[in-house]
Amino acid sequence: MNQNSSSERTIGLLGATGVGIGAIVGGGILALAGVAFATTGPSAIISFSLNGLIALLTALTFAELSVAFPESGGTYVFAKKVLTVQAAFTVGWVVWFASIVAAVLYSLGFAAFSVVVIENIWRALQGTVPFWLTSHGSVTTLAIAANIVYGVSLIRTKSGGGQWENVGKIVIFVILIAGGLWALSSRSWSDIQTNLRPFFSSGMSGLIKAMGYTFIALQGFDLIAAVAGEIRNPERNIPRAMFLSLGTAVAIYIPLLFIVATVGVDPGQSITSASAAQPETIIAVAAQNYLGQFGYWLVMVAAIFSMLSALRANLFAASRVALTMSRDRTLPYTLDAIDVRSGTPKKSILVTLITVTLILSVTPDIAAAGAASSLIFLITFALAHWIGILARLRGSAQSTAFRVPLFPFFPVLGAISCLGLAVFQGISVPSAGLIAGGWLLFGGILYLVLFARRARVVDALSEAHDPQLVRLRGRSPLVLVPIANPASARAMVAVANALAPPSIGRVLLLLVVTAPKIWQPGEIPEQLLDAQDVLCQSLLTSFTKGLSPEALTTIAEEPWPEISRVARTYRCESLLLGFSKFSDTIMGGKLETLMSKVDCDVVILRAPTEWRLSDVTRVLVPMGGRGGQDELRARLLGSLCRTSTQNLEITFLLIMPEHLPAHEYSKAERELSHLAHDEVPGKYTVKVAQSNNVTEEIIRAAENCDLLILGLQRLRRHQKVFGDVTLRIVHGTTCAIIMISRRG
Known part of the structure; x- marks a missing residue:
């Protein structure tokens, strides 16, 4: 910047x-x-x-x-x-x-x-x-x-x-x-x-x-x-x-x-x-x-x-x-x-x-x-x-x-x-x-x-805050957005456009049609009719909100492997997945398998049907772990600050065990302030909480927020992504959640 x-x-x-x-x-x-x-x-x-x-x-x-x-x-x-x-x-x-x-x-x-x-x-x-x-x-x-x-x-x-x-x-x-x-x-x-x-x-x-x-x-x-x-x-x-x-x-x-x-x-x-x-x-x-x-x-x-x-x-x-x-x-x-x-x-x-x-x-x-x-x-x-x-x-x-x-x-x-x-x-x-x-x-x-x-983090924030940098560097990032429900298209495309700004990057809506096991000549399969309706409704919803994604329809026996194939074929920079709710089966099985096979950043949105990114005012960012998501988080936060019409209140939360010496909390707060300064272009708040129950503290803090941003560790292929803490947070909160995972 x-x-x-x-x-x-x-x-x-x-x-x-x-x-x-x-x-x-x-x-x-x-x-x-x-x-x-x-x-x-x-x-x-x-x-x-x-x-x-x-x-x-x-x-x-x-x-x-x-x-x-x-x-x-x-x-x-x-x-x-x-x-x-x-x-x-x-x-x-x-x-x-x-x-x-x-x-x-x-x-x-x-x-x-x-x-x-x-x-x-x-x-x-x-x-x-x-x-x-x-x-x-x-x-x-x-x-x-x-x-x-x-x-x-x-x-x-x-x-x-x-x-x-x-x-x-x-x-x-x-x-x-x-x-x-x-x-x-x-x-x-x-x-x-x-x-x-x-x-x-x-x-x-x-x-x-x-x-x-x-x-x-x-x-x-x-x-x-x-x-x-x-x-x-x-x-x-x-x-x-x-x-x-x-x-x-x-x-x-x-x-x-x-x-x-x-x-x-x-x-x-x-x-x-x-x-x-x-x-x-x-x-x-x-x-x-x-x-x-x-x-x-x-x-x-x-x-x-x-x-x-x-x-x-x-x-x-x-x-x-x-x-x-x-x-x-x-x-x-x-x-x-x-x-x-x-x-x-x-x-x-x-x-x-x-x-x-x-x-x-x-x-x-x-x-x-x-x-x-x-x-x-x-x-x-x-x-x-x-x-x-x-x-x-x-x-x-x-x-x-x-x-x-x-x-x-x-x-x-x-x-x-x-x-x-x-x-x-x-x-x-x-x-x-x-x-x-x-x-x-x-x-x-x-x-x-x-x-x-830290240099990559600040650079990611610079690109998000000033998308012209992406164009000057000769890049045109592509965000792949699989769509199954037209009602979620607006929210999904809005988040995708934050990750890949219009005229600089591209948003590709992907609709995977499940191939019929038995197909009679002269008939139009029901799956194809449903897919046409989903695609039309998704594009119409996007256009009415001033968003202009591209669209791709493919036919495959299973949607999850097809999403992985398209992400690799089109060399997508990010994969955005959306769910209105999570089940342990999805999070612990198919989703983890997909994330282990793609070589791009993965962003997962869980949001209510009528949720709008433009209405977000309070964002909670729990910090911890090994910091592998810093760069992607800075890109996301910078994009949110650039595209939001609201005065965002971004809070960085660090939870430390109780009964530590006072100077440990002060030192952690200073370090957290430096990290937040590198990841947010405007105002932010840092909070160091004292608690031995990390999950409960995050759930409690999320009650007053519109959006919770969680980092997912994806250090190697075939490694478990959704830990117990993440699963408990997802099931214990009702606000919109964006989970981010840096490419492996």
Whole structure:
């Protein structure tokens, strides 16, 4: 469900653009320009330009998806909407990790440039520089300090842009470009041409390699999607912010690279050899060549500003991904708490902050981790293009304010480009693939052990509350409803439509005609006449109530095996069975046999003849057992809340033995509240009763309810479904009962 209300949207166009600029502009060009020039020569200008085009294609897809799904979480949200909760966890887990590693890199980048600045100042004032000042420990300490300062600032304020750092570094880059253009005017055209030769120092292969190394320098517009739930007027501000931030980066990078390649080196000198000798500081060396010592210090200050703004942007985005995942229970639910004073996700920020600090403290190979971050981003970008194609084909963006032009050419081209660069990254830096694979394995184990059960429950509730999710995921659930009594058709179809909403799912009425043992040609068997009447009355009852089921009539010797056969043949997602009363023979024999043979969810309705789902106001949900029905129960409760015209009063009841310590009841009530929160989209009540007679307590509580929902255990085939407690409850209550059994 969308957790981002309009009241939480506090970031405007300037702030959203600031998130993108903070992540993109500065750090990448300063760190990777030397690598690009050393790899491909002056054609590094082309490599950055081509990467800009790929980034633009990706930004187009991100803009459409973010406008269609304006929630915080970025690619994680896209995957959750269009794929599955398992796929969403995988995407969110790696995107969270990639942003964390990016924050680690920018923390270390800030520390490294700061140490150089301090070293120069110390040498000017004191002469000899002490060893400890330039040690690894000093760099790590500075990086951790910057991480903590910015983490604390994000806890205290909801703004994510880091505007002062952004303004400062843009001003510096403008000065560097303006100074370069001034110096360029004094150079002859022949000198400029000489410095640009050979333009492709390593041919086309070198150009492609340079693109693979430097694409990460244009990553950052996606962080705007990661905080989309906090951006005001998202249909306008999100696309504009993405294109403004990406356009700002390209407008700075291309002129700066041209200036570095032409006036950043002496006439006749090769930018390729200069960059190979000093890849990390080539921008600073070039600025010193045409602006003197002033240019060198400008680059150092720009580097510090760039690293700090990128650090802030990645911490901000990573914490919002963690927040959204916790709301979906794919991370611990405690992380979704919002601080009352600041309005920020304090715990999500703290966990992100601690993770970054731990990696800073223990990681032995930051370069490999950075390559893994780049690889992950490229893979998730390719995945975003695929999700964008699926979402458009399934109709998610019919009314959105922004759509990718030339669909599907642009998304397909973007996906192929991102995958190609990802393959290059994986081959050129094998350790990046190992790190990414190790993190995925670790996350997969955590998900299966800790998060899977509750994540599926919350996801089922989301589908029930917003049926469009089912359509976006390419599903059309079919509910099979065997009908024998026309009087029960309305109630049955109403429950079925709650399980499979019209226009999204389908309801199939099944009428099984018992084959006559003796049939005379020319006669119409009585069974067929009765069946025709039942079917007509059932459809007429459904149509008069605005319900539109499909119908199927089959002939078989026995109805129960036929129901099982049809459920398997049509691959039904749910089987809905209705009875006005139960006999022990039905419950203990034929019904259990049927439930053991079908591989779909089974919902059993026992209701009086005139019972209407729309009249239900009080629902009782006894809790207990192993919780195997949580997902199906959440789907049912979410559907009831969505379709009901009444203000439902849903009560979750847990019965515990008497004479337990008081803290046991309090703990159980807290846990029950968490479970109820995951299964109901609106108001609910939790009650922990003290009784040694579970059956009598449930029967007593059901006297004041319109509907009782019971879970049935169906762990293995041929296992008994209706236990003694269930049978006593069924026979001891008069209200409508829905019994649910998750597929075996």
